[in-house]
Amino acid sequence: MIIANWKANGDIESNKIWCNQLISRMSDKGFKSIGIAPSYIHFNQIKNMLKNNGIEIGFQDIDIEGGARTGSISPSMAADSECSFCLIGHSERREIFNDDNDTISKKYKMLAKHHIKPVLCIGESFEDFQAGKTEKKLQTQIEECIQGNILSENLIIAYEPVWAIGTGNTPKPKDVNTIHEFIKDVVQSATENNIVPQVLYGGSVNKNNAADFFVQQNIDGALIGGASLNADIFSDIIDIYRRLRER
Ligand code: 13P
Numbered sequence: 583m584i585i586a587n588w589k590a591n592g593d594i595e596s597n598k599i600w601c602n603q604l605i606s607r608m609s610d611k612g613f614k615s616i617g618i619a620p621s622y623i624h625f626n627q628i629k630n631m632l633k634n635n636g637i638e639i640g641f642q643d644i645d646i647e648g649g650a651r652t653g654s655i656s657p658s659m660a661a662d663s664e665c666s667f668c669l670i671g672h673s674e675r676r677e678i679f680n681d682d683n684d685t686i687s688k689k690y691k692m693l694a695k696h697h698i699k700p701v702l703c704i705g706e707s708f709e710d711f712q713a714g715k716t717e718k719k720l721q722t723q724i725e726e727c728i729q730g731n732i733l734s735e736n737l738i739i740a741y742e743p744v745w746a747i748g749t750g751n752t753p754k755p756k757d758v759n760t761i762h763e764f765i766k767d768v769v770q771s772a773t774e775n776n777i778v779p780q781v782l783y784g785g786s787v788n789k790n791n792a793a794d795f796f797v798q799q800n801i802d803g804a805l806i807g808g809a810s811l812n813a814d815i816f817s818d819i820i821d822i823y824r825r826l827r828e829r
Pocket of ligand 1: 587672742746747748749784785786787805806807808809
């Protein structure tokens with residue numbers, strides 16, 4: 583799956599142009615395996631423009647509950663909006679909004695309750711990477727975020743090294759492949775029903791490096807920030823993904 587994470591970007595006019603460009607690029611090829619996470623405020627606009635194509639429209643985050651929580655979007659609101667998937671644990675939420683693994687685990691539980699596909703984001707800092715602690719860090723994030731939760735087949739993990747997000751720096755694709763294999767093993771061992779999740783890579787993916795990632799066996803797609811804001815570039819990446827993964 584290829585997911586666009588628009589973060590706090592977009593406006594009504596440019597979104598309209600974006601959707602029309604995507605439709606004109608993809609209408610003869612189909613819209614399978616494409617997800618878009620716009621802002622909450624633009625969710626319905628994007629859904630109304632694209633839902634008939636079967637594109638999955640999701641949220642970038644969710645609160646742990648509803649009620650007296652000014653400024654929040656509750657899990658039941660997400661379900662009511664027909665949100666197909668929801669990112670949780672993005673490093674920007676962890677860093678800027680202090681989400682810890684315990685909070686993310688509660689979000690996970692609410693998504694499962696409302697039958698919304700969770701896209702659990704994990705990733706190590708540059709310090710952890712340099713110190714050779716990547717796998718340890720990821721294992722802790724996975725185990726603490728899924729603890730006590732029943733995992734479903736539709737779980738997606740997005741591996742996003744914090745130091746690769748928006749920097750133009752990426753790990754070597756073959757190293758990402760090894761890490762994805764590790765992530766699949768950790769999740770499989772943590773679940774009674776042997777779930778092997780799709781694992782997406784995120785962090786400075788663009789149309790020039792996408793093929794290097796998608797040829798790797800354990801890289802099942804990408805979570806894309808900056809390069810997803812341009813519909814033509816995003817469509818180019820989808821084309822590359824399909825050529826290499828959907829044969
Ligand atoms: P960039 O693709 O801009 O590096 O962002 C990645 C990301 O954070 C997607 O969630």
